Amino acid sequence: MIRKSGWLVFIVFVGALLALVYLLAGPAIRVGMVYSLEKAVGAEVNIDKVSLQLAPLAVRINNLQITDAAKPSHNSVSFGHASAALEVWPALLGYYVINELTVDDLHYGAERASQGDVYRQPAANGEKVDLAQLLQVDLPDADELIARANLQTPAKAEALKQLALNEQQQLKQLQQQLPGKDALAQYQSEIKALTDSKITNATDLAAKAQQLQQLKDKLTAEKASLEQITQQLSQSKTALSQAVAELKAASKADYAKVQQLANLSDGGLAGISQILLGELWGERISQLQSLYLLAKPYLPDSLPQGGTNSPAEPEVVLPNRILPLPTQPYPDFWIKTARINWQLGGGEATIALKDITAQHQLINRATQFSLDVKQLPQLAAFSLNGDFAILEQMVTNLNWQLDGLNLQPMTLGHGDTAMDLVAGLLSSSGKLSLTDNQIAQQANVVLKAANFNSSANKYLQQLAGLLNQQQQIPFSIAATGLVSAPDVSIRSSLDKLLGDALLGEAKQKVAAYQAELQSKLNSQLQSGLAGQQDWAALLTQQDSQVSDISASIDTMLDAKLADVKDQAKDKLKDRLLKKLDTKKSDENNDSN
Amino acid sequence: MLTLVAKILKVLNSQASPWQIGWAIALGLFVGILPFGLLTLLIVLVVCLLTINLSTFIVVWGLTEGLMLLFAAPLERLTWQYAQNDSLLQLLANTETLQLLHLHHTLTLGAFLLGAILLLPIAWLSKTLVMQYRTRVMNSVQQWKIMQMLKASKLFDLYEKLN
Structure with a gap:
């Protein structure tokens, strides 16, 4: 019943298996990654080489390029080298604990050597936050201002x-x-x-x-x-x-x-900057909702999700790779440290992350991240740091400091109310706290050395003149409440100045409108009331x-x-x- | 393909004990439905140490791996549904050995239970079928025209070589 050569056969088998894994794991991972990424992005993905290192256990990826489906001549993301060092014992237990993840030479939107294939046309994505769009302000005309003033x-x-x-x-x-x-x-x-x-x-x-x-x-x-x-x-x-x-x-x-x-006046009605920018900032803030939605599946069931009171519907629970154990030694995935070297716009950005996971209660720490950008042609410095944790609630804290963002020439508004911003430097600092879907944000934005060109509208000419005289135009922006519909307050010490200039036309229109309304009403009233008195x-x-x-x-x-x-x-x-x-x-x- | 058929015929017509073939089929099936891991190596070790027919084991392992491409997803869903048991989850959480065997993985647990349940019946059924084949079918199969044709073909040469 016992095979005498059993051990020998087994050792040969395991040895052959290890050799096979060592030789084929790299190509197999490469094929798997290309297949999964292409399926996800709908465009050609190229990976030069994936190699497996046994001691310490690590995967190294060389030259990955993901074609931008919207612009096949460019990559959406590409990097030169990436390596992930895996811890062996957790890996034997089936948990992916990565000691160190490094990504070097990361590019966003770099040009490809040859055009990539597109398998699926991208859908219009309204979730992207575009800085140019963020700064694109439509100056309202007088009628619009009257409408926004919500007259009774x-x-x-x-x-x-x-x-x-x-x-x-x-x-x-x-x-x-x-x-x-x-x-x-x-x-x-x-x-x-x-x-x-x-x-x-x-x-x-x-x-x-x-x-x-x-x-x-x-x-x-x-x-x-x-x-x-x-x-x-x-x-x-x-x-x-x-x-x-x-x-x-x-x-x-x-x-x-x-x-x-x-x-x-201070403390009075919302300022002109609120009227100009409030709605826009609110819309931008509400895009952070996508962050909440991304993390929502990981939030404990006992938490109010999304703040809706709709009756709970039976949710289809998809099987997870690992069963929901009451206690587990490691998170399903945990990247202890990650460093990403990002090449952008002629400069370099370094992103450092610690403890990336969705199960923060298991490691009892929050995910920490920081981004440092220095000496770009269009930006003097930008630093961002914060932490993120899904515990009893999803909590995100964020601080940023942006200096000397060189604004590209742009047109604010259109038609009669168009005003050109020829040049300007933007600086901003602020902090943001997101707890589940509740946001609290405070920011200071300063526009320095702004040079505006006026249009034919005399009030905007006046406004452009006034703005050009200012050494800096400060804004203080606060947002609170639901991230999907935040209550935004924007103040500026220049509110009165802006108000006088911008509302000059509006004031006249309001006065004319009121006079017309008053006379119409008076005549209507008089006829109505006179008849009534006669009767x-x-x-x-x-x-x-x-x-x-x-x-x-x-x-x-x-x-x-x-x-x-x-x-x-x-x-x-x-x-x-x-x-x-x-x-x-x-x-x-x-x-x- | 020809090699595969030749191997099966060789084993069925050989002097190997029906039990050795039965266990090879059952353990081949077991290891085939399991995702590759420590459990797989343990079963392979058992097969190597015991006089279980290796050819049959490897052939059945390969065939079952193919079948699992179809059945892995339903088995995973089924396990997820029925494994939400507090005492089972507690046991898995507290026993590192079970985690080392990946039994806290949905598909591994489902496959292990299914394989363990099917092991004995499949082994017995396979043994019985091999015995039935040898007593009732083997001789008449040898007389079939198709077998004569096969004997005259490349397959027969291969068969002879293996013998």
């Missing part, structure tokens, strides 16, 4: 107009319900006819009393509807006067807002007339009923007297 008057004016229209329609309907002069005269004549007529007997009395009662009922109904109309009118009057008051208040507030906008007066008059009529009807009815009774009494008295006289004469005749 037009809305209130429209509301009042609508209300006045509705009330006028109601008034017309009410007018039709009112008793006309003819109807009132008819009532009067009928009453007069009844009161002037003579009552012949009891039946006649009853009939006329009934007629009088009917007339009285009709008049009472008319009176009730009149009261209702008066009440409705009163309500309309209140609503209209309230809307007028609101419009006047809004107009006043807007005027104050525009004034404040034009005469900026109110008419109704009051009619109301008093009806009251008079009603009172006179009551009096007349009372008076007539009293006369009828007297008439009846007189008639009875006459009859009795007559009867008495006849009886007396008969008695006298009998005694004679």
